[in-house]
Amino acid sequence: MADILVVVEHQEGVFKKTTLSTISAAKQLSALTGGAVDALVMGIGIASVAFTVAEYGIRLVLVAESPSLGTYTAEAFAAAVAQVVKEKGYGAVFAPASTFGKDFMPRLSGLLDAPLASDIVGLEKDGDALRVKRPMYAGNAIGTVALSGSPLLFTVRQTAFDSATTSGVKATVVGTTVTVDAGRTAFLSRQETKSERPELTEARVIVSAGRGIKAQENFKMVEELADLLNAAIGASRAAVDAGWAPNDWQVGQTGKIVAPELYVALGISGAIQHLAGMKDSKVIVAINKDEEAPIFQVADYGLVADLFKAVPELIAELKKSFVATV
Amino acid sequence: GRCDVKILVAIKPVPNPDEKVKIKGDGSGIVLENIKMVVNPFCEIAVEEALRIREKLTGEVVVVTVGPKVGEQQVRTALAMGADRAVLVEAGADLDSLAVAKVLAKVVADEQAELVLMGKQSVDDDNNQVGQILAAVLGWPQATFASKVELAADNKKANVTREVDGGLETIEVGLPAVVTTDLRLNEPRYASLPGIMKAKKKELKVVPLASLGVDTAPRVKVLSYFAPKLRAGGGRVADVAELMSKLKNEAKVL
């Protein structure tokens, strides 16, 4: 088959690990259908991103530097990828199913009149035909999907593919020219959620709180617990809607999909939409005062308790056990 | 005062998202008998935003859906919320995103809409595609995952704040443009009783798909559905001490 392109996610020159699971998915396609895997980095000041990606066992890293790609906009990025794909004849394009990939990849689908499967969790062959798996209905059904046309477009669910590992061989890094203008979109500003904690989608442990936490100031307790566990903090939609937590902490069907080693749900009922975002976690702990709460159906360790009593106890126990092991 | 703005809102009927769906025994589809259909929640947010813009300016809000005739019910809901009139392009329920976007592009052109508001995602397919594809097909800018939309005084531009993985970002798009909604954009109103009465008399134009001359051959096809592996949950601990001990010694995650 024709070659495969991975669109690299970075934020103004800082490489994003979402790209690594995307590379793995692209390599799976390559193993099934042939074709080499290349990567495309777009922006300005992106040399270090390019050299980072080059370590992960791919053939080529294409670097498209252009002032109109200096800050991300879907209009410019989709147009640039379309140009590269047409010029080099790629047969498939992969990007992470992050808010980056979810934004420009469907636009690319429209520009190229090419089929896109969103948020895929698997690739396989049925005879000669390629099939992909993707969750639907808040993860309560997995669809087996066939695509027709070219190129094939995919966004990749990060939790469903292992991160690519470095190969010891460096891919060739080459410049490629794209001529796109910014169109009618202008980037104005960003309000980043600042945090010293691990990123939600990369953390080994996540502590999430829901409506049961009752007020923003009670997140202090969540933070203390998170810090003891070196955890990222998540939230239910209810906690975000209430303004107690920033939007990018929302875990769920329409927020972030996570699968850490340990997920601790505090005062979260376990609505279908929340479960969709965390039910693939390895170990789930739930603390909820309602023994009927649906979260207990997916929890490995459910504790029916008032979180305002249980969490301080847990914090105290953890502190004790750390003192004991030091 | 400010000038008119013509807003098109694309809505999709979906099974009630609070009910867990069941898959047909042969994996050919989802069991939809006895499941209540509702307006996709993100589309409700889009309707609400359109109404708020119209209340501030003047103009018209036209609702459009592409699918089977039974979708009329959800279209009436949007009319009862306050939309002015509606278009239902009668088609099968199985059109893919490219096809739906191309059909919507025709309707946008016919209606000469200046702003298209849509949901970011339909909660049945979980595709998150149609708005962005439509923007590309029209050659318009897009602003997805909106939590705030502000039109400039001359209706030539909009500033849109977007919910992204690292927080929020604000972009400016020239109109006409496609905007897709996220959860924090607004809280949709309920249809009032007088609204429901009025909606019955509002125009709902049914357009046969064939009359639009759009190629809707499927490019992305769901061949079958299966249930994901279920978690063996339900484990309980009596107190914090037992929880600590289980996490350390059994799960070995501490």
Ligand SMILES: Cc1cc2nc3c(=O)[nH]c(=O)nc-3n(C[C@H](O)[C@H](O)[C@H](O)COP(=O)(O)OP(=O)(O)OC[C@H]3O[C@@H](n4cnc5c(N)ncnc54)[C@H](O)[C@@H]3O)c2cc1C
């Ligand atoms: C279109 C759409 C998309 C959505 N997307 C998402 C999504 O991505 N993510 C998401 O999370 N939700 C999402 N939702 C919302 C979802 O349906 C639920 O409304 C939401 O998850 C509920 O949040 P919660 O569990 O915090 O609140 P609630 O359901 O109100 O639960 C609060 C829980 O806290 C417990 N509690 C209260 N006080 C205490 C205490 N002192 N100690 C211990 N326990 C206590 C209660 O027993 C209860 O179980 C979406 C909904 C829609 C319609």
Ligand SMILES: Nc1ncnc2c1ncn2[C@@H]1O[C@H](COP(=O)(O)O)[C@@H](O)[C@H]1O
């Ligand atoms: N059949 C349809 N008719 C009208 N609008 C649709 C249809 N399908 C999707 N949309 C719109 O596109 C948005 C995103 O849907 P999707 O890309 O399917 O997740 C929805 O919230 C609707 O606004």
